[in-house]
Amino acid sequence: MTTVHEWTGLEARALRRALRMSVRVFAQHLGVAPRTVAKWDQLGTTVRPRPDTQAILDTALARANSATHLRFETLLLELGQDVDQGLRVTRMGPRAWDYETWTDDLDRAVVALSRQSFSYATDLLNRWLTRYDPHALDDKGLYLFARSTTLLGDLQRDQGAVAGPLSARRSYLNARSIYGQLDIPRRIAQLDLSLAVVAEMAGRLDEAAKEYEALAVDDRLSPRDRARARLWVGTALSKNDKNDYAARLMTTAIREFENLGEPEDWSVAHQKLALAHRGAGNFSEALRLIDLARATAVTDAPMQRVRLETAYGHVLLSDRATVDDGVVILDRAAREAAQHGLAHQLRSIEGIQRTIQGEIRLPLHGDQGATE
Numbered sequence: 001m002t003t004v005h006e007w008t009g010l011e012a013r014a015l016r017r018a019l020r021m022s023v024r025v026f027a028q029h030l031g032v033a034p035r036t037v038a039k040w041d042q043l044g045t046t047v048r049p050r051p052d053t054q055a056i057l058d059t060a061l062a063r064a065n066s067a068t069h070l071r072f073e074t075l076l077l078e079l080g081q082d083v084d085q086g087l088r089v090t091r092m093g094p095r096a097w098d099y100e101t102w103t104d105d106l107d108r109a110v111v112a113l114s115r116q117s118f119s120y121a122t123d124l125l126n127r128w129l130t131r132y133d134p135h136a137l138d139d140k141g142l143y144l145f146a147r148s149t150t151l152l153g154d155l156q157r158d159q160g161a162v163a164g165p166l167s168a169r170r171s172y173l174n175a176r177s178i179y180g181q182l183d184i185p186r187r188i189a190q191l192d193l194s195l196a197v198v199a200e201m202a203g204r205l206d207e208a209a210k211e212y213e214a215l216a217v218d219d220r221l222s223p224r225d226r227a228r229a230r231l232w233v234g235t236a237l238s239k240n241d242k243n244d245y246a247a248r249l250m251t252t253a254i255r256e257f258e259n260l261g262e263p264e265d266w267s268v269a270h271q272k273l274a275l276a277h278r279g280a281g282n283f284s285e286a287l288r289l290i291d292l293a294r295a296t297a298v299t300d301a302p303m304q305r306v307r308l309e310t311a312y313g314h315v316l317l318s319d320r321a322t323v324d325d326g327v328v329i330l331d332r333a334a335r336e337a338a339q340h341g342l343a344h345q346l347r348s349i350e351g352i353q354r355t356i357q358g359e360i361r362l363p364l365h366g367d368q369g370a371t372e
Contacts, residue, residue, distance in 0.1 A: 002069050007057045009040035009047040010079055012321065015061060016041075018072035020143055030056050033063045044079075102128050102144050109151050116302045116340045125152050139182060146178035146187070151196060158303060160343030169198045190221035193229060200236050201344055209236040228254035231269050234276060243280035250276060264298040274285045278315050286315045302340040309333035310349055317356050327356070 004011050016026040016037065023041065027034040032053065040047060049057065061072070105124045112121035123147050134145050153171030161167045172194050179187040193215050200208035215221060216229040231253035233263050237246035250273040257266040274289035297308060310333045316326030330349055337345040 002060065002061065002073055003058070007049050007054050008045045009042070010044045011076060011372065012037070012040040012049065012057060014072055014076040014079055017075050019060075019064065021310065023185060030060060032056070039257070068355060095096065099140055099144065102148075106144065106147055106151065109148075110315040113151065113154055113158065114299070114301055117201065118341055121151070123153055124265060125155070134178065136372055142178055142182055146175045146182070149175040149178070150187075150194070157194070157198060158344075159341055160201075160345075160347065161199045162344070163326075167198075169195065171197065177181060180321070182317075184202050185220045186222075189215065189218055190225065193225060196229075198230065200232070200239070205236045205240045209233050209240070212236060221264050223256070224260055224262055226261065227253050227262075230256070231265070231272065237270050238272070238276040238279055241279060243276045247276040247280065263296065267293050267298055268304075270296070271308055275303070275311055278318050283315070286318065290315045302336060303345070306333050306337045306340075306345045307343055309336075310345065310352070314352055317352070323356075327353075
């Protein structure tokens, strides 16, 4: 959107031509006399419409589409150069091609986040989040702003910032508010799912499990997201030592991922199921499942490597015959978590290491840690 500081005959003429209207048609469009429009064309910057007519011209420009705004700016610049006048307008929001560039940057941010390239992803997101006031954006701009805010929440979550004013929870709530304004139920439900993940990461396991259970049967979500919600119910329950029930839910989710043709989710679900069996004391089954998860891992991103190695190390620590191997693997996962800024994973590994040290009086092989 473009706004004019003060209308003169010059801006009025540029708007008429941008709308591709004759003098008479433009006069009818505004509700003024044709001779008034002809006067604006003739006198240019030396004539200024009355305040009520200024408001009418503001409305006509505001209602124009993006192509008309582009022609208006171009014509105004050309006409202004002819009479030695600057461009006396303000751009209030993105142009059409800005939206295309914004969309491209969001796609690049998704890729950067999948590789845990947090600095690059932050730059891509902030170049848009700091450029525009959401109150000045149209629906398309608001949608892109909400997507950017959601991805910022994903970035903050991956870095372990789950509470506070600069946290994933705050970003998700802000994005959810915008999607509510735009009335996009699916995006709202997806953010409810992300908020449940944040609650689980913050240790509010019962709250997270209840939210996951509700979302697992929520028609606003895609079948894949509902299956992930079912899997995460099991994750939250497993962390709360309800391993048998958790394993049954995870097994159901695995069948759903197989039916949906989602190999990455299928592999991750086996990793989580291995930890549930470990918690239930089924070491041999846990080892079988974690070996299967490692053999079928689809992505080699740092986040998933750390999660998988952490789970593998945790399982190995459950048997005295493999404790030494487990300690080595956890140390390796901790170093990679620290290298990539995966703070939540790091804290989880530290917790596992402290627990194992207390149980079997092993010296820690490192002072770093990560997540499952």
